[in-house]
Every structure is written in C-alpha cells, then in structure tokens.
Amino acid sequence: MVKPTILVVDDEDDLRDLVRDVLESRGFTVLDAASGDAALKILEGDFLRIDLLFTDVRMPGNLNGFALAERAKAIRLISPSSSRRGSRSPKSRKRSPRSSRFFASHSVSATCL
Numbered sequence: 001m002v003k004p005t006i007l008v009v010d011d012e013d014d015l016r017d018l019v020r021d022v023l024e025s026r027g028f029t030v031l032d033a034a035s036g037d038a039a040l041k042i043l044e045g046d047f048l049r050i051d052l053l054f055t056d057v058r059m060p061g062n063l064n065g066f067a068l069a070e071r072a073k074a075i076r077l078i079s080p081s082s083s084r085r086g087s088r089s090p091k092s093r094k095r096s097p098r099s100s101r102f103f104a105s106h107s108v109s110a111t112c113l
Helices: 013-025 036-043 065-075
Strands: 003-009 029-033 052-056 082-085
Touching: 003 013, 003 036, 013 029, 029 036, 029 052, 036 052, 036 065, 052 065
Parallel strands: 003 029, 003 052, 052 082
Antiparallel strands: none
C-alpha cells in the first residue's frame, strides 16, 4: 500500500519538525521545506506524488502560503491544502483567499494532527 505524501512548509524549524514527526508516526510520508521558495523546488522536482500541501501562511521569501498553494495547483494535481497561521485575530481572518475550499486555516497543535 502506498503511503500518502504530505509536503510540510513552515519557516519555524521546531514546528515543522513536530508536524513531520507526528505525521510520520501516523504513517504518512513527509517532505518538508523551510520556505515557499524551497517548497516550490520540491513541487517542481521529480517526486512522483504529493497528496497534501500543509503550509504556513506567513513566511519569508517570495511566496507566502496562499501563493504557494496556487502555484502547487498549477504545477500538479494536489488535494486541498491545509494552511497554518500564527494569528487568529479577526483582522487576519479577513485575508483568507476567496477560494477557501482549498484551505483549512487554523493554529496547529499535535492533537489536531
């Protein structure tokens, strides 16, 4: 049986490591990147299958999480993305993409994975 592959993208090393460890312990294959730019290289690479993009929204570099998800959809057929953002203020919620069906924005803890 082929294990689903998740690409985890977050500039916070500790959080990215935690998410990777939890997902791997639950049987997923996990690829990870510290920025949208690094994730884009993975998406454009030779890895045959990526089933889910799990990304932070605010990251340094040229691509935030929303832009990365749009590029990912253009490059390959990817399932709906899950994005993580550190702020849950009403102001930050207004920035959600119009095509919200591709995003499940929330703060992350090990229990929600």
